[in-house]
Amino acid sequence: MKKIIIVGIGPGISGDITLDAVSALSTCDVVVGYNLYLPFVKKYLRDDVELAGSGMKQEIARVEKAFELAESGKNVCLISSGDASIYGMAPLAYEMKIQRQSDVELEVIPGISAFQKAASLLGAPVSHDFCVISLSDLMTPWEKIERRIRAAAEGDFVTAIYNPRSIGRFWQLYRLKELFLESRSADTPVGYVRQAGRNDQKVSITTLGELDPQEIDMLTIVLIGNSQTYHVDDCLITPRGYYREELDPEANNSGQAIMIESFRTIASELKHPDIPINQKWPLLHAIHTTADFDMENILKVDDGALSKIYDRLASGQVKVIVTDVTMAASGIRKGALQRLGLEVKCYLNDPGITDYARAHHITRTQAGIRKAVEEHPDALFVFGNAPTALMELCSLIRKGVAHPCGVIAAPVGFVHVCESKHMIKPFTEIPKIIVEGRKGGSNLAATLTNAILCWPDAEQLKPGRDV
Numbered sequence: 001m002k003k004i005i006i007v008g009i010g011p012g013i014s015g016d017i018t019l020d021a022v023s024a025l026s027t028c029d030v031v032v033g034y035n036l037y038l039p040f041v042k043k044y045l046r047d048d049v050e051l052a053g054s055g056m057k058q059e060i061a062r063v064e065k066a067f068e069l070a071e072s073g074k075n076v077c078l079i080s081s082g083d084a085s086i087y088g089m090a091p092l093a094y095e096m097k098i099q100r101q102s103d104v105e106l107e108v109i110p111g112i113s114a115f116q117k118a119a120s121l122l123g124a125p126v127s128h129d130f131c132v133i134s135l136s137d138l139m140t141p142w143e144k145i146e147r148r149i150r151a152a153a154e155g156d157f158v159t160a161i162y163n164p165r166s167i168g169r170f171w172q173l174y175r176l177k178e179l180f181l182e183s184r185s186a187d188t189p190v191g192y193v194r195q196a197g198r199n200d201q202k203v204s205i206t207t208l209g210e211l212d213p214q215e216i217d218m219l220t221i222v223l224i225g226n227s228q229t230y231h232v233d234d235c236l237i238t239p240r241g242y243y244r245e246e247l248d249p250e251a252n253n254s255g256q257a258i259m260i261e262s263f264r265t266i267a268s269e270l271k272h273p274d275i276p277i278n279q280k281w282p283l284l285h286a287i288h289t290t291a292d293f294d295m296e297n298i299l300k301v302d303d304g305a306l307s308k309i310y311d312r313l314a315s316g317q318v319k320v321i322v323t324d325v326t327m328a329a330s331g332i333r334k335g336a337l338q339r340l341g342l343e344v345k346c347y348l349n350d351p352g353i354t355d356y357a358r359a360h361h362i363t364r365t366q367a368g369i370r371k372a373v374e375e376h377p378d379a380l381f382v383f384g385n386a387p388t389a390l391m392e393l394c395s396l397i398r399k400g401v402a403h404p405c406g407v408i409a410a411p412v413g414f415v416h417v418c419e420s421k422h423m424i425k426p427f428t429e430i431p432k433i434i435v436e437g438r439k440g441g442s443n444l445a446a447t448l449t450n451a452i453l454c455w456p457d458a459e460q461l462k463p464g465r466d467v
Contacts, residue, residue, distance in 0.1 A: 002071055002102075002104045002105060003075065004066050004067070004076045004078050004104055005028065005077050005078070005107045005109060006106065006107065006108045007025065007077050007079050008080055008083040008084040008088065008109060008111020008112075009037065009041055009079050010081070010111045011114050011117040011197030012198040016111075016112045017041075017111065020109045021109050024077055025041050028045075028077040029069075030074045030075070030077070031049060031051055031052070032052045032065050032066040032078045033079035034055070034056070034062070034081075038051055050074075052065050052066075052069070059092055062089070063089060063096050067104055071102065080111070081111075082111055082112065083110050083111045085108060087162055090108050093106055094106060114221050115132055115221050117193075117221075118191070119223060121193050121196060122193065122203065122205065123235030123236045125191060125229055125236035126223065127237070127239065128158060128226060129156075129157055130158040130159065131155075131159055132159075132161075133152060133162070135163050135164055136169065142172070150179055153182065153184055154268075156183075156184075156268045158224065158225055158226050159223070160221060161222035162221065163218065164176075164222050165213055165216045165217055165220070166218040173213040173216060177208065180208055180224060183269070184208055185273045185274060187207050187208070188209075188227070189206075189208075189231045190206050190224050191203070191222075191223045192204050192206075192223065193220065205231060223236070226238060227267065228264070255464060255467035256462075259464035260464065263461055263463050269293070270293075270296060277459060279301045280458075282448050282452075283296065283301075284451075285451040286299050286448060288463075289444055292439070294439070298436040300432075300433070300436055301433050301434075304431065305406065306452050306455045306458070307455060308406070309380060309406035309452050312406070313340055313380065313405070316341065320343050320344075320376040320380075321342060321343070321380045321382060322347070322369075322372040322381050323383075324346070324368070324369070324384065324389040325346060325385040327443075328346070328442040328445045329344045329346045330446070331443055331449075334466075335465075336450060336453035336454060337453070340453060342453075346368065347371045347372050353367045353368055353371065354367075356370075362388070363386065363389070365385070365389035366388050366389055366391075366392040368389065369392045369393050379404060380404065380405055380407075380449070381404045382410075382445050382449050383408060383409055383410060384410050384411065384440060384441055384443070385411055385441070387417045387421075388420070390411055390420040390421070390424060394420070394424055405430075406452070407431075407432045408432075408448050409432060410433075410434075410439075410440035410444045410445040410448065411440050412438065412444075414438060417437075417440070418436075421434050
């Protein structure tokens with residue numbers, strides 16, 4: 001029978017070659033392969049087996065030789081390192097069979113790929129959706145490779161990199177790192193293994209931000225984790241989620257579980273994922289509520305604003321949150337208020353407010369803020385609707401009668417909205433969260449308040465404990 005068995009011999013050591021591969025090699029007449037790989041299989045061959053080796057970049061010649069030998073009646077093994085179908089000899093052999101119109105039968109025996117071997121040495125980084133990308137642009141245009149890199153980064157795939165760097169291919173890995181950092185945190189774990197499964201094997205772990213392409217060569221496999229991959233005890237682990245409930249009892253709260261997953265999705269799609277947590281935490285809340293990624297451009301958070309406001313509220317120094325309208329008040333989580341012993345007040349519908357507003361020719365929300373300041377001058381003031389209410393607070397601050405522990409400025413609309421937000425900015429001693437421009441709303445003001453109330457959960461990016 002005219003046949004070529006295309007054998008994946010694994011990464012190189014005897015323990016990583018399959019029994020089927022050993023069986024094929026032990027019964028063949030000729031082995032065709034790259035000179036570097038022939039020594040790896042000699043121990044499995046009969047003494048009379050012919051070796052047909054060749055050097056680098058002679059893949060076509062090797063496969064032609066295998067067909068010529070098989071067509072002459074020889075039992076041929078065409079060897080390929082790793083798995084023969086992953087950047088190996090199998091696809092070339094099938095294409096050549098079609099081109100030659102050959103009647104030689106082809107069989108592929110799979111092998112352990114280099115990225116699988118590297119992954120095993122790094123722990124368990126390839127435990128969820130993953131992809132494999134070669135940076136070799138000898139036969140694939142770089143433009144296409146770059147599109148694939150972007151897709152892998154944005155899709156949050158664990159990504160294995162073949163052919164990362166060589167003497168002639170010196171800049172591509174730098175570009176890959178640059179592209180990944182547009183979508184991934186600089187803290188993303190990265191492992192790389194040189195000569196995986198061979199005598200000169202070297203295993204290294206770093207982060208995406210610290211990855212130095214100068215340390216990588218053609219014999220190295222690079223593995224980039226996804227947004228959930230973590231590094232512990234010299235291992236990289238990408239969890240599947242089996243122990244989520246056991247390790248995180250709060251994940252039994254289905255509302256919180258959905259919110260956590262939503263935050264992870266949002267975080268993976270941020271243009272600037274490495275912003276400080278003081279800015280990132282309220283931003284994730286804002287985008288989660290509005291599905292508007294323009295929040296990255298318009299949400300402004302004073303340095304340390306969340307921790308400063310939270311400390312005043314949690315310590316009991318301030319016990320009241322004042323909102324401009326009742327809708328903003330209704331969106332603040334009752335569980336968080338109860339947990340911290342806080343009260344939310346909106347004076348919009350208080351007795352006498354309407355008459356007071358008419359008598360002084362001001363809006364009801366302005367009148368409500370005046371009364372709020374009389375009773376609670378140090379409250380956290382939250383604005384999600386009325387720019388005139390925010391302007392009133394600014395006036396009372398200037399007069400020295402209002403001393404808010406913080407301000408959330410998110411009124412929405414077209415009249416006096418932008419001006420009201422500019423008016424609050426000069427009060428640099430007051431920690432503020434501002435949604436610049438016309439955008440805002442009661443729901444946004446409420447979610448920013450909730451971000452403050454659950455500030456201790458920010459570092460773990462674990463929102464929704466009070467849902």
